[in-house]
Amino acid sequence: MKKVKEGKAELVLSDKVFFNPQMELCRDISSIAVGAYCRELGRKMHLVDGLCATGARGIRYGKENDCIGKVEFVDMDENACKLAGRNAKLNKLKSYKVHCCHINDFLFHNRVFDWVEIDPFGTPLPYLQSALASFRKEGMLSVTATDTAVLCGAHPRACLKNYGATPIDNEYCHEIGVRILAGAVVRQASTLNLGVEFYLSLSVQHFFKLFVKLRAGADGAVAGMKKLGYISHCPICLHREWRFNPPLLKEKCPKCGGKLMHAGPLFLGELWNARFLGCMREINRQRDYGNKLKIDEILSLMEEEAGMPPTYFDLHKVAEKVRKSPPNFESFIEKLRQKGFKVSRTHFKRNSVRSNAGIKDVSSVFYHRTNFQ
Numbered sequence: 001m002k003k004v005k006e007g008k009a010e011l012v013l014s015d016k017v018f019f020n021p022q023m024e025l026c027r028d029i030s031s032i033a034v035g036a037y038c039r040e041l042g043r044k045m046h047l048v049d050g051l052c053a054t055g056a057r058g059i060r061y062g063k064e065n066d067c068i069g070k071v072e073f074v075d076m077d078e079n080a081c082k083l084a085g086r087n088a089k090l091n092k093l094k095s096y097k098v099h100c101c102h103i104n105d106f107l108f109h110n111r112v113f114d115w116v117e118i119d120p121f122g123t124p125l126p127y128l129q130s131a132l133a134s135f136r137k138e139g140m141l142s143v144t145a146t147d148t149a150v151l152c153g154a155h156p157r158a159c160l161k162n163y164g165a166t167p168i169d170n171e172y173c174h175e176i177g178v179r180i181l182a183g184a185v186v187r188q189a190s191t192l193n194l195g196v197e198f199y200l201s202l203s204v205q206h207f208f209k210l211f212v213k214l215r216a217g218a219d220g221a222v223a224g225m226k227k228l229g230y231i232s233h234c235p236i237c238l239h240r241e242w243r244f245n246p247p248l249l250k251e252k253c254p255k256c257g258g259k260l261m262h263a264g265p266l267f268l269g270e271l272w273n274a275r276f277l278g279c280m281r282e283i284n285r286q287r288d289y290g291n292k293l294k295i296d297e298i299l300s301l302m303e304e305e306a307g308m309p310p311t312y313f314d315l316h317k318v319a320e321k322v323r324k325s326p327p328n329f330e331s332f333i334e335k336l337r338q339k340g341f342k343v344s345r346t347h348f349k350r351n352s353v354r355s356n357a358g359i360k361d362v363s364s365v366f367y368h369r370t371n372f373q
């Protein structure tokens with residue numbers, strides 16, 4: 001049988017059990033997040049590796065962080081359960097149990113966890129309700145979605161069916177997709193009287209990942225619901241605006257009269273917790289992952305994004321619209337800052353900026369290039 005080493009884990013693989021080596025980056029980031037959450041919790045953590053397959057996540061989380069009390073591995077495939085058990089033993093995991101059953105059966109009947117990992121094929125929606133219901137007072141939900149094409153607008157009907165939301169296939173569709181997923185978490189959490197705080201929201205390669213802190217309480221649940229709304233986008237002039245639970249959406253772009261496209265309902269609130277990201281960066285520095293530099297870059301970009309408004313401007317797209325060549329990226333940022341605007345880069349896309357400036361101010365920088373390039 002084939003063996004691989006990933007992080008501190010050694011894993012036996014099998015043709016009958018799913019393992020995607022390309023998800024190493026996702027597992028690295030998640031293991032660091034477990035470490036950061038341990039620090040917040042300040043005690044041993046009880047963790048569920050739901051949909052565990054080889055057990056790669058639970059084993060890595062347990063071996064790479066010294067704060068894991070017990071790991072529950074869950075998979076409904078017998079081959080996966082056997083392999084996860086074998087791998088847990090091989091890696092000398094101290095306290096663990098393998099449950100060969102449907103993840104929803106497991107989570108609905110056990111309510112004691114600090115961290116629940118949901119890493120399915122495609123959409124996590126069928127497992128969200130049980131995962132959320134498994135937290136007693138508070139906990140962390142770590143959820144992956146690999147149906148990014150659906151969330152990014154390639155299949156709007158599937159998005160409406162699965163997420164109850166309309167996407168837009170535009171230059172910031174990845175952010176819209178992440179916000180639609182986040183909105184689905186908020187809505188389901190609210191029905192269980194849970195408030196949510198997004199600690200980290202990631203779009204990279206072909207997956208989305210959210211780390212969501214849940215806290216029991218009606219006030220938090222209502223506050224989350226109030227942050228749901230719609231993003232309206234004008235494909236003619238690139239104007240965009242967002243509204244919290246609006247009674248009516250505008251049909252026409254207020255800038256150029258073009259027909260607006262609407263995405264939502266989605267989450268318009270904060271997608272990152274800067275303190276948590278800072279803690280993750282510190283932990284990453286102490287690890288020797290092959291992805292260390294890449295992870296630091298992603299986390300530092302997110303630190304910039306925290307506190308910034310929704311949507312970003314893709315400078316190539318703006319350049320096309322204003323019929324000018326794209327400016328030097330760093331100089332562009334500097335110029336927009338000089339005009340008094342807040343500007344950050346975004347991990348979602350290269351050569352794109354997040355800002356409280358509107359499309360008019362962003363475009364104006366393209367017209368006054370001589371003094372900065």
Ligand SMILES: C[S@@+](CC[C@H](N)C(=O)[O-])C[C@H]1O[C@@H](n2cnc3c(N)ncnc32)[C@H](O)[C@@H]1O
Nearest residue numbers: 051052053056075076077080102103119120121
């Ligand atoms: C994408 S793989 C998990 C990958 C793994 N977390 C990793 O990082 O390598 C999804 C796993 O979920 C299992 N699965 C699918 N539906 C399930 C369900 N309803 N309950 C429990 N396990 C399920 C499959 O057998 C498969 O092993």
Ligand SMILES: [Zn+2]
Nearest residue numbers: 234237253256
């Ligand atoms: Zn317009």
